[in-house]
Amino acid sequence: xxxxxxxxxxxxxxxxxxxxxxxxxxxxxxxxxxxxxxxxxxxxxxxxxxxxxxxxxxxxxxxxxxxxxxxxxxxxxxxxxxx
Amino acid sequence: xxxxxxxxxxxxxxxxxxxxxxxxxxxxxxxxxxxxxxxxxxxxxxxxxxxxxxxxxxxxxxxxxxxxxxxxxxxxxxxxxxxxxxxxxxxxxxxxxxxxxxxxxxxxxxxxxxxxxxxxxxxxxxxxxxxxxxxxxxxxxxxxxxxxxxxxxxxxxxxxxxxxxxxxxxxxxxxxxxxxxxxxxxxxxxxxxxxxxxxxxxxxxxxxxxxxxxxxxxxxxxxxxxxxxxxxxxxxxxxxxxxxxxxxxx
Numbered sequence: 001x002x003x004x005x006x007x008x009x010x011x012x013x014x015x016x017x018x019x020x021x022x023x024x025x026x027x028x029x030x031x032x033x034x035x036x037x038x039x040x041x042x043x044x045x046x047x048x049x050x051x052x053x054x055x056x057x058x059x060x061x062x063x064x065x066x067x068x069x070x071x072x073x074x075x076x077x078x079x080x081x082x083x
Numbered sequence: 084x085x086x087x088x089x090x091x092x093x094x095x096x097x098x099x100x101x102x103x104x105x106x107x108x109x110x111x112x113x114x115x116x117x118x119x120x121x122x123x124x125x126x127x128x129x130x131x132x133x134x135x136x137x138x139x140x141x142x143x144x145x146x147x148x149x150x151x152x153x154x155x156x157x158x159x160x161x162x163x164x165x166x167x168x169x170x171x172x173x174x175x176x177x178x179x180x181x182x183x184x185x186x187x188x189x190x191x192x193x194x195x196x197x198x199x200x201x202x203x204x205x206x207x208x209x210x211x212x213x214x215x216x217x218x219x220x221x222x223x224x225x226x227x228x229x230x231x232x233x234x235x236x237x238x239x240x241x242x243x244x245x246x247x248x249x250x251x252x253x254x255x256x257x258x259x260x261x262x263x264x265x266x267x268x269x270x271x272x273x274x275x276x277x278x279x280x281x282x283x284x285x286x287x288x289x290x291x292x293x294x295x296x297x298x299x300x301x302x303x304x305x306x307x308x309x310x311x312x313x314x315x316x317x318x319x320x321x322x323x324x325x326x327x328x329x330x331x332x333x
Contacts, residue, residue, distance in 0.1 A: 049222035050139040053214070057230035062316060065237065069323035073169075076327060 001045075008042045015039075029067040036060035134289040134297045135219045143224070144301045144308075148283040152268050155308055159265050162315040169322045192241060200242035207235050215309035219298035225305040229312025236317050245328045254321050261314025267307030271300060 015035040022028040036059020043052035084092075111117075129141035143151045211232030218224030236252045272283040280286050287299035295302070 050137065050224075050227075053223050053227040057227050061234055062230055065320070069320070069327075072327050073323065 004045050008038070008045045012038050012042050025071055026068070029064045029071070032067070033060050033064035036063060130292050133285070134292040134299075135301060136293050136297075137219060137222055137224075139222065140218045140224050140298075140301060140305075144218070144304050145285050145298070148272075148304065151304075151308075152272065152283070155265060155268055155311060158312065158315055159261070162261070162318055165319050166322055169326060197242045200238040204235060204238045204242065207231060207238060211235070211313070212309075215305055216295060216302060218305040219301045220293055220295065225308025226312050228305075229309045229314075230316055232309065232313035233316035233320065236320055240320075240324065245324055248321070248324065252317055252321065254318065257314050257317050257321070260310050261318060264307045264310030264312075264314060267310070268304060271304055271307070275300075 012035075015031075015038045019028060019031050019035050022031045037056060039059055040052045040056035043049075043055055125138050125142055125146065129135050129138040133141050133145055135141040135145065211228045211234075213228070214223035214231055215225055215228030218228070236248050239251055240248045275284045275286055276282055278286055283300075285299040285301070287303075289299045290297040
């Protein structure tokens with residue numbers, strides 16, 4: 001068990017760093033989705049399945065979706081302004 | 084701000100953050116220890132007293148049901164806020180701006196994505212409802228199940244088109260479902276008061292622990308929350324898609 005915990009903590013640390021080092025916003029939304037999934041697995045490994053489920057649905061699905069939709073809208077607005 | 088000042092500013096704040104972090108870290112209980120008295124009590128009473136096998140649901144929807152009511156309305160209000168911000172104003176009428184950007188073409192959705200989204204659509208809906216109605220038995224509940232359910236319209240968008248999403252999830256219908264779900268929570272609480280109990284006091288028969296009908300009122304509250312959450316997230320998706328589609332249709 002402790003091995004799993006150590007592994008997932010390392011993965012989460014690497015995932016968080018990867019999110020910060022991804023500079024393009026669209027790619028960042030996808031990386032943050034994977035990071036959310038990693039956090040979900042972490043909560044599961046630490047025996048908090050309820051939180052894990054919430055984390056997966058919010059962090060891996062809802063949050064990246066909102067970021068993508070907001071980015072699309074900003075892009076559209078910028079294009080309109082250029083015309 | 085020059086680079087030097089920025090660097091100095093960073094070093095000072097990083098040092099302060101590190102100090103606070105290690106100070107807080109030193110005060111934490113040892114790894115794997117430090118469960119609270121509250122947690123022990125909840126673990127001890129959730130099955131014998133409330134007939135709910137998922138202690139987290141017992142806390143969220145029964146022991147501290149009133150807190151969750153507030154949380155539900157945080158989501159309700161934020162959805163309202165998004166819809167209010169994205170609403171059409173007078174100077175941007177619907178569908179009359181053409182896409183004049185040169186060389187801009189929306190890439191077609193690949194067949195692999197279409198097939199996978201189509202295959203996942205029905206299981207997603209079933210799984211979402213499964214998570215909603217099993218809140219009192221296994222991890223999950225109205226919130227988690229609701230978000231899973233709201234990913235179904237997104238899958239439909241991926242394997243079909245926006246008009247199909249609108250056809251399957253008519254905004255007016257979703258709005259009503261969301262409002263019903265949000266109101267349901269208060270109605271259930273009010274019904275308890277009308278029946279002579281306290282607000283959200285679990286008055287229904289508690290049933291056999293570990294079955295679908297256990298937990299008294301908890302499954303009903305979960306159903307309401309499931310409707311509210313899935314409706315809220317679907318509405319946000321619809322509002323954004325509507326915005327982005329206008330351009331393509333015209």
